[in-house]
Amino acid sequence: MADMKKLTEEERVYRTLKGEIVTGKRNPGERIIVAQISQSLGTSAMPVRAALKMLQQDGLVEVVPYAGATVKKIDGKEYSEISAIRQLLEPYAAQLAVKCMSEQEIDELQKLLDVMEKCVKEGDNVTYSDYNTKFHTYINKHCGNQTLIDLIDQLANRSKITRNFYILRADRIAESLEEHKEILRLIRCREAEKVAEIIRKNKIGGYQTILRDILREL
Numbered sequence: 001m002a003d004m005k006k007l008t009e010e011e012r013v014y015r016t017l018k019g020e021i022v023t024g025k026r027n028p029g030e031r032i033i034v035a036q037i038s039q040s041l042g043t044s045a046m047p048v049r050a051a052l053k054m055l056q057q058d059g060l061v062e063v064v065p066y067a068g069a070t071v072k073k074i075d076g077k078e079y080s081e082i083s084a085i086r087q088l089l090e091p092y093a094a095q096l097a098v099k100c101m102s103e104q105e106i107d108e109l110q111k112l113l114d115v116m117e118k119c120v121k122e123g124d125n126v127t128y129s130d131y132n133t134k135f136h137t138y139i140n141k142h143c144g145n146q147t148l149i150d151l152i153d154q155l156a157n158r159s160k161i162t163r164n165f166y167i168l169r170a171d172r173i174a175e176s177l178e179e180h181k182e183i184l185r186l187i188r189c190r191e192a193e194k195v196a197e198i199i200r201k202n203k204i205g206g207y208q209t210i211l212r213d214i215l216r217e218l
Contacts, residue, residue, distance in 0.1 A: 009047035014054050016041060019126045021060050021071055028073040032061060059157065076211070082159045083207040089152050090136070090203060091196035096143035098192035105142055109184055112138065120177050128173055135180060136199075139187075 007015065017037070020026045037048045052069045055061040063069045112135045119128035140152050179202055186195045 009043050010050040010054075013037065013041055013043060013047050013051035015126060017051055017055060018058070018060065021055070022126070022129065026071050028071050030071045032069040032071065034068070079159055080211065082155050083203075083211075086152070086155050086159075087200060087203050087207070089148060089155070090140065091200040093140045093143040093145070093148050093152060094199045095192045095196035096145060096148075097139045098187050098190055098195050100144045101139075101142045101187065106184070106187055109135065109138060109187065113180055113184055116177055116180060120173055125173055128176075132176065132180070 017026075017032070026032070032052065034045050034048045034052075038045050041048075052061060052063055056063050056069075060072055061069050062072050112131055116128055116131045116135065119125070119131065137156075140149055143149060179198065183195060183198055186198065
């Protein structure tokens with residue numbers, strides 16, 4: 001999706017490293033050595049360090065002064081606890097949003113979905129994951145309950161490192177797109193309970209996959 005030639009060096013390094021982390025090419029706890037990244041990507045150390053700061057803000061890496069950067073490890077117990085709560089809150093937020101969203105706001109969801117479909121055609125899993133997050137965040141933001149929105153945001157921020165693993169698997173992205181098309185169709189039909197149910201199943205499936213296929217490797 002994104003033209004790497006048009007990106008700044010900082011953005012190019014950031015997208016490259018992010019892709020390697022969320023697709024599992026870099027394992028939790030693995031050191032990220034600035035000199036090696038600079039050499040492999042043909043850039044200087046400065047944009048690499050800037051990219052690492054961005055990844056730290058994303059919750060994907062840990063940067064320790066004088067020790068360097070490592071891919072952030074996943075706390076299995078904490079992740080399980082957060083997941084259990086999100087499985088309850090996010091479907092409820094979606095159910096409320098279906099009743100609150102205007103036709104114009106639903107059309108904005110379609111625009112996000114159009115980008116996601118283009119990503120699937122181009123094989124751009126990283127951008128797809130970003131827009132997957134935007135799609136669900138947009139729904140949550142329109143639930144009409146600010147306290148609920150704040151709670152979901154807080155929990156999402158605590159589990160940033162895991163949110164992309166499930167969606168970025170090669171055998172998962174096309175299936176995910178079809179699920180999101182169905183979600184949008186149901187929103188247009190104002191089928192609030194059905195929207196909540198498909199999102200609940202989506203969340204449970206994703207969390208179970210992460211726990212089974214990723215956390216067992218830690």
